[in-house]
Amino acid sequence: MVDMDKKLVAKGVRRVFDDAEKGALLALHDFDLEAEHGEIVALIGPSGCGKSTFLRLVAGLDKAQGGTITYGGEEIKGPSYDRGFVFQETNLYPWLTVEKNIAFGLKARGVYKQQKDRVQQMIDLMGLTGFEKSYPHQISGGMAARVAIAQTFVQDPGIILLDEPLSALDAFTRAIIQDEILKMRDRFKPIILMVTHDIEEAVYMADRVIVLTPRPGTNAGEVKIDMPHPRDRISPEFIDLRHQIMDMLEFD
């Protein structure tokens, strides 16, 4: 079970990329963030502002050159199943069926036998029933995105990092999966950090929206969203929040 009191704290995070042509490229500079369990925090900002870089740092796939990122007081050193990552490209393992893709992490950690039921539970929860034995090439993009999300949630990680996993989907499927992610949040109460380009998506799903400046990315402001779920996308309040964030994104 996940310890609900743990917090994700990032302070003064800095990441520089070495580029052969342009020299050092400062992607993220003095970036702070704090997040609690049960919270969805959306990161929004212009392209190349280091949003995805930050997610990769939290996941432990990349190392920061400055600042600290801690979860429950412990510094993040490398990847762990406790910080699940749903990637933008839903490249599932093509040689595994839907069911086995979802069970991948449990098997890798050697806990599949004890937690076998969770796989079927997740399949039912994400509306994948009937597709257990299908291979990734046999299912649609929307289904694949669901499998990728289930693959992460089935492990019950403390932190879930969503790097625009829905950006390639049509608006229809997208709306449905947004609701499914909210449902999963209510059930498992992880910390969810999501990167998105879509302001509507951020306002619809997140409890807080953190706006980043253009490169080097740093905190430009934060918008709290206190609307109850399910949110009405055309209510004046909703549209007002969208405008508010839009204004914050106009950098010059």
Next chain:
Amino acid sequence: MSSKDVIREELHKEEERLFIKEKEPIIERASLRDALKMLVPFAGMAISAIEFVSLPQVHPLPVQYHAETWLPTLGVCAVVYALFYVFSLFVRPLRQKVAHFSWLIFAFFCFFTLQDFLTLRTGTLKLPFIPSPDKIVHELIANWDTIAMDAVSSMTTLFSGLVIGISMGIVSGIACGCVRLVDYWINPLLKIIGPVPALIWMPIFFVVFHSSNAAALAAVFLASWFPLTLMISSAIKNIDKGLIERAETLGASKFYIILHVMLPNSIPHIANALFMALSHSFGAMSATELCGATSGLMFRIQYTRVMANYGEVFAIIGVMIVIFATLTAIMFAFRNWLLRWQKGLARW
């Protein structure tokens, strides 16, 4: 149910309709058209039999020769095919194959009819260099024990070479792909020695191993080890990083990633490498048997050719064709099974 649930239901049904195919029955009676089409090979056999019985033999040189094995051979073929025919009438997958090949089988017998006509009946193709089909079958039956022994000898060399070469190829391929130090030492070796046919090392192998069989084994090993190492290591080096990072964030260890991500990801390349390994090692094996071996099918061909027994030469060539084609077919069946998850796999 809310409207969203309704939409979701609809989407789900649509997906099921699109992606889950209905299974076709295995047992199903043949249509008249298929039943007739599958009779065509019998016509081929009949043509061959009629030609064989009705046309007179030109005087066979240099010795009087009684052609007496072709009719029984045709009889056996007819019985075997009749069995296939009866089963095909009811078993759908088998029927698809048999119906597909029926004209080819017909042509196969027509070819032998033509061969018989040009040799035994007209003497256009000179005996003993081009024997009649009857003579070939006759020699096959008369010498089946030595041919079988040579086949076993060849296959033993081939399989031991392949097993060692393939298993070491997989290990060194993975090692080259994952460990930079191993790659540093083995990669140049692959680049320099790899493209060279295994055969040119034969003189050295003969000297080093003092035995032609060991030399043949070494040649087969080299012919199969090289493509596997090369293909696997390049597949691992070029793997989509996303697949590995995904596994890392799901809690997989390095070792688990090698076995469950890198290795399956290189299976399409392994399948191609296996095909290369197999065809190269056929060549390597045959060539080593030609120079200095004392057993093996290729040795036997050389031997019988010197003895001017061309009937047996052709019989052994036939046996080699059957063996190599069967092995290749098994290899491809294995490949198709390995790659059952791949989209739009080009079937062989």
